[in-house]
Amino acid sequence: MTTGTPPTALGAHWADLVAVALLGTDRRDPPDPVVGPLTEVALEHPPVDAAGSLIQQVATLTVLRRAATRPTPPPPLLAPPADDPRPWCPPAAADLLRRVLADWPVLEAEWLHLAVQAGWRLSPDLVPILLARHRARPETRPVVDHLAGPVGAWLADLVPGLAASPRRTSPADTGVVLPAELAAVVDADAATVVAVVADGLRRQRYTSPSRAVLVHLVARVRPSELDGIRLRCEHLDPQMTGIGLAYHLADLAATRLAIHTVLLAASAPEHRPSIPESS
Amino acid sequence: MVPWSVEQVLAVAPARTGAARPLAVPALWDLTGADGRSVWGRFRGGSGEPYQVLVDHAPGEGHHDIGTRCTCPSRVSPCKHAIALLVLWANGQVALADRPPAVQTWLHQRDAQSAARSSRADSTRRTPVAPAEIPIGHDPGAAGPALREPRSLGSDTRVERVTLGLRELERWIDDRVRVGLGDPSIARYATWDELATRLVDAQAGGMANRVRRLAGQVGARPGWHEHVIAELGVLHLLARAGQRLRHLDDPWADGVAAAIGFTVKQADVLAGVPETGVWVVMGRSDIVEDRIVVRRLWLRDARPEPSGTTQGWAVLLSFAAYGQSLDDSLAVGQSVHADLHRYPGTVALRALLGRRHDATSTSESGQGEHVAHVVDPVALASPSVAAALESAGRMLAVEPWLERVPITFTASPTTDDGTWVLADHTGAVPLADPSAGGTTELATLVAASAGAPVTVTGEWTALGLAVLTVHLGDRTLDIGPRGGFR
Numbered sequence: 001m002t003t004g005t006p007p008t009a010l011g012a013h014w015a016d017l018v019a020v021a022l023l024g025t026d027r028r029d030p031p032d033p034v035v036g037p038l039t040e041v042a043l044e045h046p047p048v049d050a051a052g053s054l055i056q057q058v059a060t061l062t063v064l065r066r067a068a069t070r071p072t073p074p075p076p077l078l079a080p081p082a083d084d085p086r087p088w089c090p091p092a093a094a095d096l097l098r099r100v101l102a103d104w105p106v107l108e109a110e111w112l113h114l115a116v117q118a119g120w121r122l123s124p125d126l127v128p129i130l131l132a133r134h135r136a137r138p139e140t141r142p143v144v145d146h147l148a149g150p151v152g153a154w155l156a157d158l159v160p161g162l163a164a165s166p167r168r169t170s171p172a173d174t175g176v177v178l179p180a181e182l183a184a185v186v187d188a189d190a191a192t193v194v195a196v197v198a199d200g201l202r203r204q205r206y207t208s209p210s211r212a213v214l215v216h217l218v219a220r221v222r223p224s225e226l227d228g229i230r231l232r233c234e235h236l237d238p239q240m241t242g243i244g245l246a247y248h249l250a251d252l253a254a255t256r257l258a259i260h261t262v263l264l265a266a267s268a269p270e271h272r273p274s275i276p277e278s279s
Numbered sequence: 280m281v282p283w284s285v286e287q288v289l290a291v292a293p294a295r296t297g298a299a300r301p302l303a304v305p306a307l308w309d310l311t312g313a314d315g316r317s318v319w320g321r322f323r324g325g326s327g328e329p330y331q332v333l334v335d336h337a338p339g340e341g342h343h344d345i346g347t348r349c350t351c352p353s354r355v356s357p358c359k360h361a362i363a364l365l366v367l368w369a370n371g372q373v374a375l376a377d378r379p380p381a382v383q384t385w386l387h388q389r390d391a392q393s394a395a396r397s398s399r400a401d402s403t404r405r406t407p408v409a410p411a412e413i414p415i416g417h418d419p420g421a422a423g424p425a426l427r428e429p430r431s432l433g434s435d436t437r438v439e440r441v442t443l444g445l446r447e448l449e450r451w452i453d454d455r456v457r458v459g460l461g462d463p464s465i466a467r468y469a470t471w472d473e474l475a476t477r478l479v480d481a482q483a484g485g486m487a488n489r490v491r492r493l494a495g496q497v498g499a500r501p502g503w504h505e506h507v508i509a510e511l512g513v514l515h516l517l518a519r520a521g522q523r524l525r526h527l528d529d530p531w532a533d534g535v536a537a538a539i540g541f542t543v544k545q546a547d548v549l550a551g552v553p554e555t556g557v558w559v560v561m562g563r564s565d566i567v568e569d570r571i572v573v574r575r576l577w578l579r580d581a582r583p584e585p586s587g588t589t590q591g592w593a594v595l596l597s598f599a600a601y602g603q604s605l606d607d608s609l610a611v612g613q614s615v616h617a618d619l620h621r622y623p624g625t626v627a628l629r630a631l632l633g634r635r636h637d638a639t640s641t642s643e644s645g646q647g648e649h650v651a652h653v654v655d656p657v658a659l660a661s662p663s664v665a666a667a668l669e670s671a672g673r674m675l676a677v678e679p680w681l682e683r684v685p686i687t688f689t690a691s692p693t694t695d696d697g698t699w700v701l702a703d704h705t706g707a708v709p710l711a712d713p714s715a716g717g718t719t720e721l722a723t724l725v726a727a728s729a730g731a732p733v734t735v736t737g738e739w740t741a742l743g744l745a746v747l748t749v750h751l752g753d754r755t756l757d758i759g760p761r762g763g764f765r
Contacts, residue, residue: 021508024459051456059512066741067676071664071706075695080730091754124729124749125756128722151729158694159722 009035014061017054025050033057037064081154089120093262096255097126101133104255106219112143114263121149128155131162138168176216186220190228193221194236197249201242211245218252226257283336288365291345294528295359302363305372311364312376318368319382322351322360328550332360333385336368338393346389352547352623355524355532437482438524441539444481445518448474448490452511452518460504466497483521485540488568489514489682500712506741513680534624538680543622545631553618553633557581558593559654560613561687562736562747564759565605572599572762576609577685577736577747578619578630581654588677590670591659592685593619593630611748612755614654626678628685656750657734661688665705671739683738683745691732692725701744703732711743720758724749727756 016031030053033042041060047053093115100107115122122130127148134144141164145152156162178186181200185193197214200206206214218229233250236243289296302322309329311320316337323329334357335346347361367373378386451474455465464470471494478487493510496503520527520535527535537543558578565574576595585591599605609615618633661667667688674684690701692710699721700707713721727733727749734750747759 018505018508021456022459022461022504024457024462026457027459051453054456055452055512055515058508059516062509062512063516063676063679065509066679067672069668069672069675071668071702071708072695072700074702074704074707075693075700077691077702078693078730088753123754124727124751125723125758127726128719132719151726154729155722155726158725159718161718162722 010061010064013038013057014065017058017061020054021058025054030054030057078158081150084121084149084151086119086121086149088123089115089126090262091123093120093259094123094126096259096262098129099255100259101129104215104252106215107252107256107259109140110219110256111259111263112140112147114259115147116143118263120147120263122147122152124151127152128159128162131156134164135162136165136168138164176212178213178217178220182213182217186217187222188225190225190232193217193225193229194232197233198236198240198246201246202240204241206242206245208245211248214245214249215252218249219256223257223260226253226260229253230257283365283369285366285369288362288369291365292357292362294526295357295362298359298529299362299366302359303366303370305367308364308367311367311373312379313368313373314375314378317378317382317386318364318373319379320364320367320373322349322363324552330360331381332364333382334361334365334368335386335389336365338389348385350547350550352543352551353529353533355527355529355536359529440481441483441541442522444478444483445486445521445539447477447481448483448486448514448518452515455511460507465507468494471497483539485538486514486517486521487540489517491569509741517680530623530625530627533622534626534678537622537624537629538678548620548622548631549633551620553620554580555616555618555636557614557616557654558619558632559656559659560609560611560615561656561659562685562738562759563611563757564738564745564747565762566760567762570601572605573597574599574605575683575738577738579656579659579685579687581614581659583658588626588674589621589628590673592628593621594628594685595632596629611757611759612656612750624678626674626681628674628681656687656736656748656755657689659687660734660750661686663705664688664690664701664703664708668708668739683740685736686739686744687734687736687750689732689734691730692728693730701735701746708739709743711740711745720746720760723756723758727751 013031013035020028020030029050033039033053033056038057038060041056042053045056047056093111097108097111100111122144130144131148131152134141145164148155152162156164181196185196197206197217218226221229230250230253233246233253236246240246289299302324307324308320308322311318313319316335318334318336320332321329322332330349330351332350333348338344338346345357347357349356349358349360351358351360353359364373458464471490475487475490475494478484478490489510493507493514496507496510517535517538520531521539524532524536533543557580559581560576561579562577563574565572567573574597576597578593578595580591580593582591595609597606615632615635616637617635620631620633621627622629622631661670667686671684671686675681688701688703690703690708692699693702693707694700695702695707695709699710701710702708710721724733724735724746735746736748736750737744737746745760747757749756749758
């Protein structure tokens with residue numbers, strides 16, 4: 001820490017005390033308390049020996065220093081990154097992404113793409129998280145960089161652990177292939193989708209270990225059907241086999257719907273997206 | 280029965296005369312009465328619950344001195360209410376009355392305790408009171424009130440134990456200073472652990488925690504010995520003050536006692552007079568201390584120019600052991616209209632929330648607890664970095680042992696010789712080392728600023744500023760430490 005100001009009498013005395021504290025009063029005597037309020041304190045409470053004098057002076061000066069701490073001379077400010085006209089994504093969108101990363105990572109890619117579509121940039125709390133997460137994922141890093149904007153590269157220069165790594169360390173995502181009966185209903189309405197899912201659950205065709213296909217189905221259905229799917233799943237027979245998984249899918253549908261609502265409904269002013277009905 | 284003179288009453292605890300005098304007004308008291316042995320009454324000082332005060336002014340054989348009892352949160356006996364009641368009595372403003380049953384019971388208890396003490400004294404040799412404990416100018420043989428027994432500090436035994444523990448701490452610090460901080464003994468775990476254990480046994484748990492935290496600083500960074508000797512100075516200060524609790528004014532004694540580890544019951548704090556107002560949750564930190572997560576929620580009075588040593592700040596403490604969850608009912612950025620009850624002390628930051636006065640509301644989406652801001656936190660910020668340090672300094676001047684002092688100010692993050700600081704035209708303050716895995720929080724702060732000034736709330740510590748919150752125009756970023764059992 002640079003100070004740039006000449007040492008004061010008290011400052012020099014403090015340094016002497018610290019030096020004696022390091023060596024020990026058995027080896028070196030502390031300086032006499034001849035500076036400022038130290039004299040007063042020593043007169044009122046004469047220390048019995050060298051150790052007593054040292055600790056008394058240290059205590060007194062510490063109280064003074066803590067009460068009278070001043071800032072150090074300001075260093076040069078950082079050169080700012082290039083301007084980015086895009087607004088930060090809404091706080092609710094950031095909350096949703098955090099929930100996605102924790103509970104429903106299958107929705108991350110969609111969140112990112114919708115954010116790009118709607119013209120948002122990452123709010124500051126998301127920038128470090130996503131840059132770190134996508135350090136070694138060359139397929140997805142470009143989207144994250146785009147969403148972070150100039151702040152991303154600027155930040156990666158200043159703080160370790162955020163720059164893109166040349167080597168891939170996590171396996172590339174292989175797309176999950178939907179079985180025929182599910183692939184057939186990807187573009188269907190909510191009633192049809194849930195009918196097929198419920199039928200499969202009852203027949204125990206889909207159980208917890210094979211839930212990935214159901215998750216990916218809900219992640220790919222038409223956004224307009226999400227609320228219907230959620231509702232129908234929540235109203236399935238509670239005694240049904242696999243009902244727990246169905247409720248799980250309802251939560252997924254609700255989360256995905258919220259992402260669409262929050263990211264697109266209140267989109268950035270300059271961007272009025274025209275969302276294609278289906279991919 | 281001849282009541283005492285006012286001079287005799289005030290000689291009981293000269294340090295509390297100033298605080299007691301304004302309370303010796305009949306209009307502030309009711310249900311008062313006196314008889315040959317006792318004085319009793321109820322003090323009604325404000326909108327909180329009244330304090331019940333009892334005094335045993337003629338204890339007789341077996342007692343060291345007069346006894347007092349008051350339901351106020353102060354830990355030192357006799358408190359200012361007891362003295363004030365005695366002044367009223369000495370002035371003839373308390374009528375003779377029949378002793379109420381509660382007073383009778385209390386007197387019986389005192390006599391029973393005194394009898395038990397004298398039989399113990401016969402069988403075991405008690406440690407004599409050291410000369411340093413007796414106030415200068417006091418003649419132990421003189422007639423009249425002698426040394427006070429701190430009533431609400433607990434029993435005789437506890438005070439004795441704490442005193443012995445603090446004396447050992449003093450001797451231990453003395454040893455470190457003689458031998459030097461460069462000596463290998465300071466790096467040995469046992470050196471610190473034995474002292475901390477001894478302090479826990481002496482019921483000085485607050486000191487034991489400080490000792491353990493300081494032990495972790497040995498060798499932690501270049502220049503650690505400067506920090507450690509300074510903290511030993513503060514421990515020395517607390518050890519000395521803790522041995523002189525009886526001679527300190529109420530709020531000082533309360534502040535020192537709290538630092539040592541004397542606890543005050545929540546019920547007593549909640550029974551006191553609250554500060555009613557709008558409180559903004561400015562920051563949060565979760566820190567693991569000895570296998571318990573301690574959550575600090577920093578509240579700030581919404582009025583822009585609050586007065587007093589706390590300058591409108593307060594902290595709510597909550598705890599969770601392994602397996603328990605913390606109380607998440609208040610989010611950073613939220614504001615509440617509520618009663619705040621402060622624990623006693625000179626910088627009375629620690630507080631409890633009492634009655635709430637606003638209806639709770641949920642956001643439109645029904646998600647989370649995003650209650651709309653009533654107050655703009657930026658309006659509560661100190662006008663500069665220098666002003667923020669000065670406000671912290673004002674609190675530290677009164678309680679230099681405070682380990683965390685809240686400040687809010689606007690500044691730009693930048694680097695100074697490799698250290699991150701927050702700076703404006705008045706100067707720079709260093710950021711404390713990030714906790715394990717804390718670089719995300721630092722990165723969030725830097726990203727939020729993008730080089731420009733931002734408003735932050737942080738805890739000012741001896742090792743720099745721990746940033747808890749970034750207050751942005753349309754959102755609040757909670758970047759306080761999340762130490763927990765993950």
